[in-house]
Amino acid sequence: MSQNEIAADMTPLTELSFSVSGYVSRPPAEVYEAVADPAQLSRYFTTGGARGRLDAGSEVSWDFADFPGRFPVTVVEAAAPERIVIEWAAAPGSNDSGSTRTVFEFAPVDDGARTLVTITESSWSATSGGSKAAFGNCMGWTGMLAALKAWVEHGINLREGFYK
Template sequence: MIPKFEVSIIIQKPIAEVFDSVYNPKKLAGYFTTAGASAPLNEGATVQWEFADFPGPFPVHCKQMTQNKLIVLEWEASEGGYNTQTEFVFEAINSNETKVKVYETGWKETEKGILSSYQNCMGWSQMVCAMKAYLEYGINLRKGAYKPLSEQTTA
């Protein structure tokens, strides 16, 4: 089994607004990167994403960006030594609805690689739901959902 997945959602906003919520670091931090994103996702750029509940910033490489259509990202797999790739595909359903699809591929067929793919599938599912809540209702679903790293305990 080659680990890969797709998640999707329909957001009741125009495509330019939905695209910008992933591309624009200030908007992305409003619902997803709880400790910030260093720069826009321009093609060829390497930006730092950071989460309050995850140890430190990590580099995200924007491999491809087509305005209002596609963002392709790459970063190191959690088990290290190779990269995975994530594609955001934006499709206008009509002038006020946009379908967002997120695909991720590239894990090794190891126990850790497969587990990481499941964890990322959960994360991207949460991300698109948080994006919908943020864009349609101005709500940040991640606020209070995860303990900051400094408050986490190991059991």
């Protein structure tokens, strides 16, 4: 490694982000729909229910019975069956912008028989509070991705009783 590469590695972090991804053995349109449709999302992820379809420009709400509290989610972009971008209020002390952005990407694999789902979240400050919130959400989105796969492929709700 050159001195320039070492110096570049030592640049202070100003924002934290993460991506989680996995393959779902269903076509992108079916997997996209399992995220966008509140009835399906409520069956495997939002244990207290989802209200409103994830359509661009809409504000929906998600509730988690195992983490009480309904909260609003703004849909910034929805381009079926490729991408959904959402934002919601950030945890206090976790970033300067006041909101968190999450991007869902649905890429066809094996001639569209399978889907690579990538969930990327950003906007976290490189602080103790920001890292705690980012790591917690990374765990949550990883769990959501596993639950999405189990639901879409097998009709199984992995989240039920998982956190509480």
